Amino acid sequence: MAAGVERNFWTYADLVEAAVKHYIEQLQDAIRNLHGCESQYLETVPVHEEFQGKTVWQGDVEVFQIRGHPKAKRAYAWAHASGKNDQGKRYVAVLELPPVTSPETAVKAAIMSEIQNAREKEKGR
Numbered sequence: 001m002a003a004g005v006e007r008n009f010w011t012y013a014d015l016v017e018a019a020v021k022h023y024i025e026q027l028q029d030a031i032r033n034l035h036g037c038e039s040q041y042l043e044t045v046p047v048h049e050e051f052q053g054k055t056v057w058q059g060d061v062e063v064f065q066i067r068g069h070p071k072a073k074r075a076y077a078w079a080h081a082s083g084k085n086d087q088g089k090r091y092v093a094v095l096e097l098p099p100v101t102s103p104e105t106a107v108k109a110a111i112m113s114e115i116q117n118a119r120e121k122e123k124g125r
Contacts, residue, residue: 023079024041024062026079026091027062027064027077027078027079027091027093028041028064029091030077030079030091030092030093031064031066031075031077031093034091034093035066035069035072035075035093035095036068036069037066037067037068037069037072037075038066038067038068039064039065039066039067039075040064040065040066040067041062041063041064042063042064042065042074043062043063044060044061044062044063045060045061045063045103046059046060046061047059047060047061047103047104047107049104049107049108049111056111057107057111059078059080060078061076061077061078061103061106061107062076062077062078063075063076063103064076064077066095069095071097072095072096072097073096074095074096075093075094075095075096076093076094076096076100076102076103076106076107077091077092077093077094078091078092079091079092080092092110094106094109094110
């Protein structure tokens with residue numbers, strides 16, 4: 001590169017890094033809004049949940065250390081498409097409180113909560 005010439009482009013790696021950082025920040029906002037806690041990103045854990053031999057959920061769960069909750073020390077969070085034609089995005093943030101002790105049990109708890117909410121909604125019709 002010639003002297004005095006700035007680099008005015010993003011590499012693919014730069015774009016991916018920026019997108020991941022933005023996603024983590026969105027999840028931290030969800031944790032703050034849902035549970036009133038500040039958080040620090042720890043790691044990403046792939047989770048594959050099956051029921052009767054069929055995949056019911058597969059994706060990455062982000063693990064956060066949290067501050068400001070009287071009992072929980074960690075939260076598990078992820079986002080997924082939702083709404084009409086999957087045009088929206090739903091953020092899920094589950095605190096590490098028994099029976100939730102891992103990313104896998106956080107996913108199971110979220111699935112059970114969604115099933116229960118759908119059943120209650122059906123009853124209300």
